[in-house]
Amino acid sequence: IGEIQRFLRDDGTIKVSRSLKEMANRVRRTKDELSKRNGRIPTIVEIADALDVTPEEVVLAQEANRVPSSIHETVFE
Amino acid sequence: MERKKNVMNLEFSARSENESFARVAVAAFVSKLNLTLDELEEIKTAVSEAVTNAIIHGYEEDASKQVRISACYDDEYIEVLIEDHGTGIADIEEARQPLFTTKPELERSGMGFTIMENFMDSIEIVTGKERGTRIVLRKNLVKDKAVYN
Amino acid sequence: MERKKNVMNLEFSARSENESFARVAVAAFVSKLNLTLDELEEIKTAVSEAVTNAIIHGYEEDASKQVRISACYDDEYIEVLIEDHGTGIADIEEARQPLFTTKPELERSGMGFTIMENFMDSIEIVTGKERGTRIVLRKNLVKDKAVYN
Ligand SMILES: Nc1ncnc2c1ncn2[C@@H]1O[C@H](COP(=O)(O)OP(=O)(O)O)[C@@H](O)[C@H]1O
Ligand SMILES: Nc1ncnc2c1ncn2[C@@H]1O[C@H](COP(=O)(O)OP(=O)(O)O)[C@@H](O)[C@H]1O
Ligand SMILES: [Mg+2]
Numbered sequence: 001i002g003e004i005q006r007f008l009r010d011d012g013t014i015k016v017s018r019s020l021k022e023m024a025n026r027v028r029r030t031k032d033e034l035s036k037r038n039g040r041i042p043t044i045v046e047i048a049d050a051l052d053v054t055p056e057e058v059v060l061a062q063e064a065n066r067v068p069s070s071i072h073e074t075v076f077e
Numbered sequence: 078m079e080r081k082k083n084v085m086n087l088e089f090s091a092r093s094e095n096e097s098f099a100r101v102a103v104a105a106f107v108s109k110l111n112l113t114l115d116e117l118e119e120i121k122t123a124v125s126e127a128v129t130n131a132i133i134h135g136y137e138e139d140a141s142k143q144v145r146i147s148a149c150y151d152d153e154y155i156e157v158l159i160e161d162h163g164t165g166i167a168d169i170e171e172a173r174q175p176l177f178t179t180k181p182e183l184e185r186s187g188m189g190f191t192i193m194e195n196f197m198d199s200i201e202i203v204t205g206k207e208r209g210t211r212i213v214l215r216k217n218l219v220k221d222k223a224v225y226n
Numbered sequence: 227m228e229r230k231k232n233v234m235n236l237e238f239s240a241r242s243e244n245e246s247f248a249r250v251a252v253a254a255f256v257s258k259l260n261l262t263l264d265e266l267e268e269i270k271t272a273v274s275e276a277v278t279n280a281i282i283h284g285y286e287e288d289a290s291k292q293v294r295i296s297a298c299y300d301d302e303y304i305e306v307l308i309e310d311h312g313t314g315i316a317d318i319e320e321a322r323q324p325l326f327t328t329k330p331e332l333e334r335s336g337m338g339f340t341i342m343e344n345f346m347d348s349i350e351i352v353t354g355k356e357r358g359t360r361i362v363l364r365k366n367l368v369k370d371k372a373v374y375n
């Protein structure tokens with residue numbers, strides 16, 4: 001399986017959706033870490049700086065992690 | 078350190094698959110401002126409601142039609158205009174009522190305007206039957222300043 | 227399952243801070259296409275080079291000027307047009323040479339056109355002194371099909 005995964009990686013067939021979801025997980029972890037360290041909620045720019053990406057890339061990754069109807073449930077409950 | 082006004086204009090086909098694109102475009106445009114992810118989420122949700130309305134009510138998903146967005150910001154506020162040249166709204170007071178909807182089959186029926194009002198600091202609506210709809214959403218950025226005065 | 231053409235138009239101030247916005251906006255627009263990471267990175271990098279050129283060469287960072295992007299896709303290809311109405315390029319053959327640059331102080335000097343050519347399947351350039359510059363970048367989406375034939 002490792003070999004197949006390596007083949008898939010090297011073949012350049014990693015899908016954008018997967019890589020964005022991985023980035024969204026890193027965003028979530030970084031947000032938690034920075035919140036704990038600074039005692040306040042970090043800004044997008046602070047999260048992006050910690051991950052060494054642009055804030056725009058953080059936005060793109062966040063969208064990938066969205067279940068289409070999730071906001072519908074969280075907003076008014 | 079004053080920030081000069083930054084502006085972008087966007088136009089896209091009235092297809093539901095473009096709703097997520099529009100939301101990301103606006104969010105990316107303002108992402109260098111000092112916002113938290115939660116604050117950005119409010120803006121995205123409000124924009125999303127206005128864009129969805131333009132696509133499904135204004136144009137009834139006629140993909141040959143174009144939705145227009147114009148966004149700008151400076152030090153003090155973010156403003157996002159969402160515009161369609163579709164059916165327009167005959168009675169806007171009624172349309173703004175929570176739970177009022179002309180498409181009850183949709184999820185979260187009738188809460189679009191209520192969400193926009195609650196997540197943004199101001200909303201301006203220009204509309205009329207057969208005249209299309211223009212929504213201007215504004216978010217103030219200077220709340221924190223007031224606290225320190 | 228045929229996909230009808232989807233289109234968007236974008237316009238923004240010629241400020242360097244808008245370069246990463248433009249790149250992500252294009253990425254978000256094509257995000258429904260199930261691209262591989264490599265394909266998306268290639269498109270983003272090529273768009274980025276063209277947008278940077280429009281901002282720093284075409285308009286010399288005059289923020290009152292507007293860069294225009296127009297993108298579309300269907301089942302077969304993605305096309306991105308990047309346009310400025312700035313200085314234009316007097317000798318395009320020379321400008322396309324690897325390492326040729328009129329701003330040697332910049333990073334990755336002179337490789338913009340080479341990167342666009344290598345990362346995209348075709349590039350079309352219309353430019354001329356004082357006439358602005360229009361770049362059309364195209365990426366084919368049907369390569370994989372050929373492999374299985
Ligand atoms: N852009 C628009 N064009 C035409 N009608 C609209 C538009 N936006 C809203 N409306 C009307 O206002 C009503 C209320 O909108 P909203 O509060 O978003 O609820 P919903 O979209 O769930 O119906 C809609 O049902 C529709 O009749
Ligand atoms: N949009 C443009 N407007 C005016 N000149 C341009 C534009 N794009 C490219 N050029 C010219 O072409 C040259 C080569 O561009 P490029 O390969 O991107 O290298 P670089 O940007 O590093 O100089 C630039 O140095 C500039 O003189
Ligand atoms: Mg609605």
Ligand SMILES: [Mg+2]
Nearest residue numbers: 275278279338
């Ligand atoms: Mg360049």
